[in-house]
Amino acid sequence: MFFIIGLWRNEKSRQIILQIFVLLFIGWFLSWLAGNVASNFSALGKDISFDFLSIPAGYDINQYLIEYNSRDTHLRAAIVGLLNTGLVAVLGIILATVLGVSVGIIRLSNNWLASKIAYWYVEFTRNVPILLQILLWHGIIINSLPHPRSALNIGDVSFLSNRGFYIPKPILENGIELVYLFSVIAIIFAFLFYKFSKKKQELTGVQYPVLWINLSAIIILPIMGYFISGMPVSLEIPVLKGFNFVGGIHMSPELSALTFALGVYTAAFISEIVRAGILAIDKGQKEAAASIGLKPSKIMKLVVLPQARRIIIPPLTSQYLNLTKNSSLAIAIGYMDLVATLGGISLNQTGREMETMVLVMAIYLSISLSISAFMNWYNNRVKLVGR
């Protein structure tokens, strides 16, 4: 008896006893769940098997990045869905970043009117559910845009109608390799020049207009390659045939609505992150920079942004992650992403709820865990050292 009380009073042994109890409870709970699943499945005559992935899916997907038809397997349908998730995530992230950073900077500008407009944009978009916004934009595209016959004509090459957005498609011909080669050279040059000028600045204080030189190199070199190799790129312009457009790149109403809604919604959060990051920089830093005679643009570039980046990047990454997860709401408007293919139609056709949902969840979980791993790595890298 005294022995047990002694064990309980000793911190080390008490912790071990407590953990054993927790472990026993969790073990019991998990086996209880597993037992329930087993008995439910045997009562229904079901089993757990992933064989369904290799049988033909038998449904069509209207938007695909790799070749797909209804005779392909469920596995391929799932991959098409995953790529569609990736497509809308990448497009949405680009839109959200550009818009979010601009709005964040406008909110900080000393232009009263513009900053108020930016403020109300942020409040309106982030206080309305994203699902509602996706449906709203989809509804506007479907119901309010004109039919293809009277589509909004943008420079005779792009067309916006209730069937989606049509833009010209570049057709690559012989000789395109030279353009690729020149682009690679330009990028390598830009990288080396950046390193060189940074070193030069640290050693001597001389500054080169890095951004402009690099930008012009990246733009001009591939264009040179394009002309030298005899203009190997032609454009396939969408044309109206019958009731709809043919040719070009087609962004379906679903993809357009989803990209736009996700981009606009996430941009509101990103703008707040950018604003908070810039505001968090101590006023003394800016005053010190100004007192050694730096111009406002240099203060921003050399003093404020490098420090703000450390604050901005972690929440920014988690916004990207949120955008990717929110893209699963595509199912409400019929965009065929991972949840709509594997977790939607494949589930309904094969009746394997358990397997499909486990796969869908595992895929999303691995995406988000790898992004958090990146975030931890980045945090450790940029962490302030010392103290």
Add this chain to the structure above:
Amino acid sequence: MIKELYKPGSYPNLAPPKGTVGFYGWTKSNLFSSLSNSLLTIFSFILLYFLIDGIIGWFFLDAVFDADSKIECRKIDSGACWAVITRRVGQFIYGFYPDAERWRIDIVFIGLFFASAPLLYPDLPLRRWLLWFSGFYPFIAFILINGGLFGLVSIEINLFGGFMLTLIIGVSGIVCSLPLGIMLALGRQSKLTFVRSISVCFIEFMRGVPLITLLFVASSMLNYFMPPGTNFSILVRVIIMFTFFAAAYIAEVIRGGIQAIPKGQYEAAESLGMTYWQTTRFITLPQAMKISIPGIVNTFIGLYKDTTLVIVIGLLDPLGIGRAALADTKWNGLSTETYLFVALFFFVSCFAMSRYSLWLENKLNTDHR
């Protein structure tokens, strides 16, 4: 010497330099301080003009507030057709709850006001007594909504809908997820390895998957995990999932708050001989909660907005009611009106919540800076 020269009142006060005060000065410094700024201002004015012009015309001047169908709306005027809303206001608020019993929901709404007021405003008169009411309110609300006791007619859960459903899921999710979130946050900071790893696994799993997949699990798979024959209502399953989901996010917010507390606080508590639970109760949580209030309210707002996701598993929240209305051939194609109306409802409630959080943050701010 200086005192002699500049004795107060010996010189008249000079006017501020010209063009720095008043309407002109304000306009110059806030709207037209530089060339790029002036361009931005002009651009904003043009944007605003088109926006306001279009909105007022479409929303009010050319809008139709009562008609029998979309076609009739279009015959009357060219603007928004609000008839799709005005004809179904009841459904948007109560779902398909029977007309004769709707007074019960009205009482629940009024009760919610009195139950939440003492929790939200610490300085309220009679707060002690109202808190008792807040404690009992969930039970009163449950009996009133569900019926079946005290001679109230029992109402089927699949008749629930509209804003009432949003509030049921949102409020229950918020109330249940806070304690669970605190427990998870403490678990994640615990010295016990297993407790910590279980908390980490739960939090990372919930944060890693989209809510929509959790709702699919709730609607189609949760029964597999229960003993054969158990069958509990879809609403309860959905609330459980919302609670788990929000709790994981709240746990992370509170963890941030706990980590922000200086180490000296724990050392001081330990040197006073406080036990773990005393330290948690009197030192850790009060400080951590104060720091994490904005984050917690943001999570609540997120949960409240996410309640719209229940439409994908067939529950009829305002969005679901709106979609049902749009499926009616009479109103087909009025999606903009319907969704904007629902959006307005969410905007008002979420904006109010975020304003409240700002107010509370200022109130609790004891920094003397």
